[in-house]
Amino acid sequence: MQRTSYGVTDVGLIRDDNEDSLLRLDVDGLYLVADGVGGENAGDRASKLAVATLNESAHELAELVAKADDDGGEASRRAVFDALVACVERSNSDVFAASQNDEDLRGMMTTLTVVLLARSAAYIAHVGDSRVYLLRERELEQLTVDHTLAEEL
Numbered sequence: 001m002q003r004t005s006y007g008v009t010d011v012g013l014i015r016d017d018n019e020d021s022l023l024r025l026d027v028d029g030l031y032l033v034a035d036g037v038g039g040e041n042a043g044d045r046a047s048k049l050a051v052a053t054l055n056e057s058a059h060e061l062a063e064l065v066a067k068a069d070d071d072g073g074e075a076s077r078r079a080v081f082d083a084l085v086a087c088v089e090r091s092n093s094d095v096f097a098a099s100q101n102d103e104d105l106r107g108m109m110t111t112l113t114v115v116l117l118a119r120s121a122a123y124i125a126h127v128g129d130s131r132v133y134l135l136r137e138r139e140l141e142q143l144t145v146d147h148t149l150a151e152e153l
Helices: 043-056 058-071 076-102
Strands: 021-027 030-035 112-117 122-127 133-136 141-142
Touching: 021 043, 030 043, 030 058, 030 141, 043 076, 043 112, 058 076, 076 112, 076 122, 112 133
Parallel strands: none
Antiparallel strands: 021 030, 030 112, 112 122, 133 141
């Protein structure tokens, strides 16, 4: 399947520095945004590290997606989702370990939102308040729920 993606980030209205990192791998169908938590230490470093960790697993994830597309079974689809969750958890562990091993990085955090496309499905993993939307017939539908105190209330 031929895909073409575009990505842009913006510093926003509050901060002076852009702490966003993007990954767009059309050939593997892997797309993600990591938004370093502003006001915390080294959010830009956290977002870059999260992206790098997922990038390392892109080909493995794409192979699992291809198998699930060919097989169509529940077990194959579950294997894709489980692998995606493991990648996000590994990303979290990498960011946390880096923050513990370097005083200058102590407390760094990032959001992480990942979409992995298959022929007839999309696998989504999401932590934080960067959202995934589906655009269908000129209508936007929010697919993720923010992980924030405001959302919980």
